[in-house]
Amino acid sequence: MTSDGKSELPGDVQSSSGHEGLDVIGIVGQNYRGATEFECIQVDAAEPIIAPPSVTNTRLIVRYIRFYNTCYHARECTTDNRVNELYYLRTQKAQQKMERSEKRLTERLRVCVATCNRADYSKLAPIMFGIKSQAEIFDLEVVVLGSHLIDDYGNTFRMIEQDEFDIGSKLHTIVRGEDEAAMVESVGLALVKLPDVLQRLAPDILLVHGDRFDALALATAAALMNIRILHLEGGEVSGTIDDSIRHAISKLAHYHAVCTRSAERHLISMCEDHSRILLAGCPSYDKLLSAHQRDDYTDIIKSWLGDDVKEQDYIVALQHPVTTDIKNSIKIYELMLDALISFNKRTLVLFPNIDAGSKEMVRVMRRKGIEQHPNFRAVKHVPFDQFIQLVAHAGCMIGNSSCGVREAGAFGTPVINLGTRQTGRETGENVLHVRDADTHNKIYHALELQFGKRYPCSKIYGDGNAVQRILKFMQSIDLSEPLQKKFCFPPVKECISQDIDHILETQSALAVDLGGTNLRVAIVSMKGKVVKKYIQLNPKTFEERIELILTMCKQAMADAVHLNCRILGVGVSTGGRVNPQDGIVLHSTKLINEWSSVDIRTPLSSALHLPVWVDNDGNCAALAERKFGHGKGVENFVTIITGTGIGGGIIQHNELIHGNTFCAAELGHIVVSLEGPECMCGSHGCIEAYSSGLALQREAKRLHDEDLLLVEGITVNNKEQVNAIHLINAAHLGNSKAESVLHTAGTALGLGIVNILHMINPSLVILSGVLAAHYENPVRQVISQRALLSAQGTKVMVSELEDPALLGAASMVLDYTTRRTY
Numbered sequence: 001m002t003s004d005g006k007s008e009l010p011g012d013v014q015s016s017s018g019h020e021g022l023d024v025i026g027i028v029g030q031n032y033r034g035a036t037e038f039e040c041i042q043v044d045a046a047e048p049i050i051a052p053p054s055v056t057n058t059r060l061i062v063r064y065i066r067f068y069n070t071c072y073h074a075r076e077c078t079t080d081n082r083v084n085e086l087y088y089l090r091t092q093k094a095q096q097k098m099e100r101s102e103k104r105l106t107e108r109l110r111v112c113v114a115t116c117n118r119a120d121y122s123k124l125a126p127i128m129f130g131i132k133s134q135a136e137i138f139d140l141e142v143v144v145l146g147s148h149l150i151d152d153y154g155n156t157f158r159m160i161e162q163d164e165f166d167i168g169s170k171l172h173t174i175v176r177g178e179d180e181a182a183m184v185e186s187v188g189l190a191l192v193k194l195p196d197v198l199q200r201l202a203p204d205i206l207l208v209h210g211d212r213f214d215a216l217a218l219a220t221a222a223a224l225m226n227i228r229i230l231h232l233e234g235g236e237v238s239g240t241i242d243d244s245i246r247h248a249i250s251k252l253a254h255y256h257a258v259c260t261r262s263a264e265r266h267l268i269s270m271c272e273d274h275s276r277i278l279l280a281g282c283p284s285y286d287k288l289l290s291a292h293q294r295d296d297y298t299d300i301i302k303s304w305l306g307d308d309v310k311e312q313d314y315i316v317a318l319q320h321p322v323t324t325d326i327k328n329s330i331k332i333y334e335l336m337l338d339a340l341i342s343f344n345k346r347t348l349v350l351f352p353n354i355d356a357g358s359k360e361m362v363r364v365m366r367r368k369g370i371e372q373h374p375n376f377r378a379v380k381h382v383p384f385d386q387f388i389q390l391v392a393h394a395g396c397m398i399g400n401s402s403c404g405v406r407e408a409g410a411f412g413t414p415v416i417n418l419g420t421r422q423t424g425r426e427t428g429e430n431v432l433h434v435r436d437a438d439t440h441n442k443i444y445h446a447l448e449l450q451f452g453k454r455y456p457c458s459k460i461y462g463d464g465n466a467v468q469r470i471l472k473f474m475q476s477i478d479l480s481e482p483l484q485k486k487f488c489f490p491p492v493k494e495c496i497s498q499d500i501d502h503i504l505e506t507q508s509a510l511a512v513d514l515g516g517t518n519l520r521v522a523i524v525s526m527k528g529k530v531v532k533k534y535i536q537l538n539p540k541t542f543e544e545r546i547e548l549i550l551t552m553c554k555q556a557m558a559d560a561v562h563l564n565c566r567i568l569g570v571g572v573s574t575g576g577r578v579n580p581q582d583g584i585v586l587h588s589t590k591l592i593n594e595w596s597s598v599d600i601r602t603p604l605s606s607a608l609h610l611p612v613w614v615d616n617d618g619n620c621a622a623l624a625e626r627k628f629g630h631g632k633g634v635e636n637f638v639t640i641i642t643g644t645g646i647g648g649g650i651i652q653h654n655e656l657i658h659g660n661t662f663c664a665a666e667l668g669h670i671v672v673s674l675e676g677p678e679c680m681c682g683s684h685g686c687i688e689a690y691s692s693g694l695a696l697q698r699e700a701k702r703l704h705d706e707d708l709l710l711v712e713g714i715t716v717n718n719k720e721q722v723n724a725i726h727l728i729n730a731a732h733l734g735n736s737k738a739e740s741v742l743h744t745a746g747t748a749l750g751l752g753i754v755n756i757l758h759m760i761n762p763s764l765v766i767l768s769g770v771l772a773a774h775y776e777n778p779v780r781q782v783i784s785q786r787a788l789l790s791a792q793g794t795k796v797m798v799s800e801l802e803d804p805a806l807l808g809a810a811s812m813v814l815d816y817t818t819r820r821t822y
Contacts (some may be wrong), residue, residue, distance in 0.1 A: 060564075090564070093172055108139040109474065112203035116146030117353065119402075122384040123209050123232060126283040130467040137475065141201050145171040145190060146214040147354045148403045154381030169197045173214065178359035180323065182789040183213050190217035198225055204479055205230050208253065211238075212247035219252040226483055229253040230474065234272075234280070235263030237424035238402070240322045254485055255477065257470050259461045260426055264719050271487040280469040285462030288388055288410040294765035297389045304390060305346050305768065311453060312395045314346040319399035321357030322421050329400075330360050332419050332437045336398060339443035341375070345451070348390060349378045396451045398443075405431055409458030414450040418443065428458030436815050439655040446816070448581065449611075506531075507815035508565040508727055510553055510610070511806040513540060513617070514574040516591030517645055518586060519545070521552040522803070523560055523567070524810035528628035530803060531563055532556065550607050557608070569611040571809030572600055573620035575645075577663050583614040586662065589645065590680055613812035617641070620654055620808025621768050621799075623648025626656075627811040630766050630800045637764035638756055640667055641804070642749070644773035645680075646688040651761060670752040690748035693771065696724035699741045702726070708737045728774060748773050750782025757783070757791040768799035 029818055081165040113128050115121045131138040142165050144426070148157040149172055160167060173190035175182045196223060197259050206222045208215050209232040222229050227313040231253035234246060250256065250267060258264050259282045267277055298311065305314050319336060322329035333352075340347050349370060352358040367370070371378045382390065391397055392411040397404050400421035408415050409428035417427070427433075430453075434446050506525050513520040519538040523531040539545045553570065560567050576588035578597065583601025601612040615623070625631035631639070641647040646668030650657040657664045668688035669681050676685025677695070689695055703709035704722045713733050716722055730738035753765055767775055780796050787794075801807055 011627045023774060038231055039724075071156060073399075103564065108135075110139045110141065110143045110202065110204045110670070111207065111474065112198070112205070113144060113207045114143040114199055114215075114218050115160070115209070116144065116212050116218075117148060117155065117679065118355070118381055118384070120209040120212065120215070121148070121156065121160065122155030123283050124207065125160075125163065125384070126209065126286050126467045126568070127232075127470055129163075130471050131166070134471065138471075138721065140165075141168045141203060142166065143169045143171065143201075145173045145193075145213070146186075147174060150174055150354070151801035152380065153351070153354060156381050159381075159383055159452070166202065171197065173217070174354060178354060179356045183323070183356055187213050187217045187509060190214060191221055194221040195225065198222060199229060205255075205477065207232065208249060209233060211242040211249070213245060215249055219249045223252040228255065228477065228479070228483065230257060230470075230765070232257050232470075233259055233263070235266040236260070236426075236799040237262075238422050240324050240421055242421075254483070255473070257327065257466075257473065258416075259466075260775050262426060264380065268488075269490075271489050273486055273488055278469060278472070278473045280684065281464075281466035282406065282461075283466045283470065284384075284407060285410060285459075286464050286467050286607070287385075288312050288407055288464075289459075289464045294389060297666040300386050300389045301393060304379070304382065304386070305348055311393045311802065312454075314348065314394055315340065315343075315447075316348050316350075316391055316394045316397045317351045317399050318397070318401040318403065319361070320352045320401060321355045321361060322400070323356050325420070326357035326360070329419060329421075329541070330355060330364060332400075334359050334364050334368075335437060335440050336418060336443055337365065337370060337449060338440050341373070342440070342444055343447045343451070344375065345395065347376050348382075349376055349407060351378070351380045351515075367583060390403075392744025396447065398447070409455075411461060412455040412457050414453045414455060416450050417464065418445045426453065426460050428460055430455035430458065432816065434816060441655050441658075444814060460488065505564055505566040507568055507814075508560065509810040510556055510567055510570045510608075511809035511813075512549060512553070512570065512572045513620075513803075513805040513809060514545075514572070514592060514595075515617075515805075516575065516589070519548060519552070520803075520806060521549070521556050522806045522810070523556055523563065523565055524807060525565065526814055528807055528810075530806065531565060532559055533803075533806075538592065540593050542598065545595075546603055551599050553604070553608055567610065570604055570608060571620075571812040572604070572612065572614040573617045573805040573809040574600070574614065575617050575647075577660050577661075577666075578614055578616045578619075580613065580615045580658065580737075581618075583612060585614070591644065607769035611813070611816070613809075613816075615664075615808070615812060616647070616649075616662075617655075617805045617808075618647030618667070619649040619658070620649075620812075621804040622651055622656060622665075622808065623797060623799055623811045624804040624806075625766050625768070625809035626651055626654075628807050628812070628813070629799055629804070630764065630797050634764050636760070636762045637766060637769055638665075638667075638753075638760070638762045639766045639804075640692065640749070640753065642662060642693075642767060642769040642773075642775055644693045646692045648748070648759065650764075651764075667752060669758065670755055672748045672751045672755075674750075687748050691771075691775070693724045696727050696741070696771075697722070700724060700730075700738075703730075703741070704736055709735065711735045724771070742774065743778065747782055749775050750779040751786065752788045753779055753796075754783060754791075757787055759792055761791065763792060763794065765796045766799050768804050772798045 006044040068488060111131055112122055115124050118623050126141065131140045142162060144157045144167050149170060152320060158448045171193045173186055173193060175185040175189055194217065205228045206578050208218050217227055229252060231249050234250040234256050235258050237243060250270065256267055256272060256277045257280045258267065258277060263281050264277055268274055301309055308522050317340060319333050352361045365378065370376045391408050391413055394413055396414045396416065400418050402422060403426040404415040404417055404424045405425045409430055410517065412430055415431045417433045418429050432446055432450050434442055437443055508525050508531065509525050515538060517538060519536050520533065522533040525531055534556060536548060538550065539548055557567055574585055575592055577586045579586055585595055585598045585600060590593035600614050605612045618641050621641050625639050631637045637651050639649045648665050648667040650665045655780045671685045672687055673685035677689045678684050679686035681691040700709060700722045709726060709730055711730055711733050713728055714726060716726060727738050727741060728786040731742045776796060776798050784792055
């Protein structure tokens with residue numbers, strides 16, 4: 001208040017002496033909600049006006065402004081008795097409304113905050129502290145329910161009491177069982193208990209956070225009892241049933257405080273009133289952005305992980321069940337624990353939330369002895385202020401918690417997001433998504449890529465001023481306005497269909513295949529479609545080859561823009577023995593010169609600024625079958641490539657087998673005869689020495705030199721080189737010598753496959769390559785004659801993929817993505 005009794009308010013304030021007995025104030029250009037997204041409330045009077053000494057509340061000032069405008073416009077129209085009558089009626093009505101508002105605004109705004117679990121309390125607590133600090137404006141009531149009150153989940157209501165909040169009501173609403181039925185019963189139990197509490201508290205506003213089933217019960221009860229609901233963090237997109245629950249709460253809520261511009265747009269597209277949406281940011285970010293400056297973080301790390309653990313040398317793991325795919329989420333959890341055990345770093349594992357499937361996850365953890373393992377610390381709960389210190393200074397965070405894709409970005413902590421639970425959620429560059437986390441190797445490889453890195457701080461979800469905005473937003477809510485929600489439906493075009501030139505980008509990979517003759521590059525979409533392919537002769541020297549690969553990749557990347565494809569990374573398929581972990585060709589085939597002990601990943605990644613994966617062409621063929629071909633959904637199978645040479649890949653328990661020195665699945669060098677022909681590897685009697693394209697070409701030349709190849713219907717020009725095709729055609733035309741060669745080749749391949757069946761017992765054998773169709777029947781015959789009875793039922797199929805090496809190279813990329821959304 002000023003010395004003359006007038007209100008002292010922020011903004012461009014203009015004042016003058018009394019105006020026909022009306023004392024109100026006009027604030028020009030003042031944003032009452034504190035956020036730039038909202039329009040200003042301005043006085044449209046002809047001259048400045050003054051507020052009475054009793055007017056000190058912003059919400060009351062807004063009422064005075066509206067009252068003044070009503071009177072001012074009515075007075076201008078007093079040209080006859082009817083207008084005068086209308087003027088006085090409006091004046092009287094506005095006066096009564098203003099008196100009611102003034103009476104109400106002398107009372108504090110009753111705000112009820114309901115918290116269900118440790119996660120939503122971390123978002124609600126900053127707002128609760130803000131409300132508590134403004135006790136002259138707000139009256140805070142706290143209701144605790146859900147997993148807060150369960151011992152198995154840490155009895156986390158105690159941290160609310162430690163924060164010195166008075167808990168008005170504790171509702172035991174969880175029906176144990178941790179399955180889908182228990183979740184439904186818990187919602188029903190909460191709906192039975194909540195009405196009495198809400199009726200007793202009679203709050204003006206109920207704060208509800210997020211997307212939990214407990215929150216749905218809160219929103220349903222409050223909406224049916226005509227209590228205004230402010231929903232925090234609506235409009236976001238993620239996986240599982242959480243999306244449906246979140247959007248359902250948004251439709252029940254009257255007001256919204258969102259974290260991102262995308263979430264705001266989603267709510268608007270859901271027909272929510274834009275004037276009731278506040279773009280505030282995430283409340284937890286108010287604390288996060290300064291949390292890493294805390295001095296005692298080393299003590300916190302030691303208290304939870306041990307005295308010998310150093311900063312950025314440990315992992316935080318937090319994985320929750322996916323209620324729409326419980327079985328797969330439990331499998332991913334088991335694979336994650338296996339990968340963490342293999343990675344051999346100290347790890348803090350938090351128990352999962354109370355969703356359906358959590359009990360099975362805990363069983364998996366205990367079956368693997370995680371609670372007794374020296375490298376693991378398994379805990380039910382960590383206080384939020386300590387938890388963010390552990391995340392901020394971790395070498396990596398892994399799992400599917402929203403904390404990984406949201407809060408961890410504030411510190412630049414590297415994150416590995418497993419599975420589909422956060423699908424569609426906006427993330428910073430610190431997050432590596434493992435789209436199909438179906439193998440131990442994928443998760444282990446992701447740990448190798450992410451552990452120990454640091455990324456720039458991300459402010460996607462907030463700038464540290466969310467609480468201030470939310471408190472001002474609540475103050476601006478007019479409780480005298482009708483409670484009934486109004487939906488803003490967009491106009492709908494009458495046309496049934498539209499021509500769309502530009503749709504969402506197709507997420508794609510660059511695939512590179514280095515063969516003995518050709519070098520191929522392709523843009524491959526997520527569904528396995530080769531969008532565009534480039535082919536050049538493979539140069540003879542290392543420098544020329546790398547230069548050509550880069551030139552072709554850059555051309556493909558430029559074309560990808562026009563093709564509406566987003567390139568996620570580069571996958572390279574090459575012959576020889578490859579170390580995929582380091583991206584190095586250890587030893588090449590004789591068909592590719594200067595290609596041993598070659599680091600492919602570094603020059604490509606540095607020049608293209610994309611992640612690069614490298615593997616053997618046989619392994620890539622197996623990966624292609626697993627993602628796009630006959631091997632999709634098959635847990636154990638073998639792929640055999642029949643081309644210039646013989647190669648392949650082995651998928652065992654959904655994982656690609658590389659072996660100790662990366663020479664597993666060198667199937668072409670299985671010896672099937674002690675005195676067979678010499679192989680290119682230097683040995684004798686290998687499958688490749690009998691069944692490869694080069695072996696058939698060698699036999700074709702021998703028969704041609706002995707004048708035993710050509711029969712009626714086959715001719716060979718003097719300039720034409722005899723090859724395997726001539727041999728196959730001669731056999732089809734009845735040449736007994738050619739038939740004998742093909743029979744021997746098919747038998748040799750069949751015997752090698754029988755050995756594979758007896759060693760690893762796959763359920764499927766896939767023949768790939770140009771010779772696959774010619775070997776299908778001979779291989780089946782050998783299996784039926786030579787294999788053990790228990791292995792004779794193994795399926796043998798010919799691949800339907802046109803470019804298995806390119807598709808396999810692409811699959812290495814498409815299983816991972818480092819983009820912000822996917």
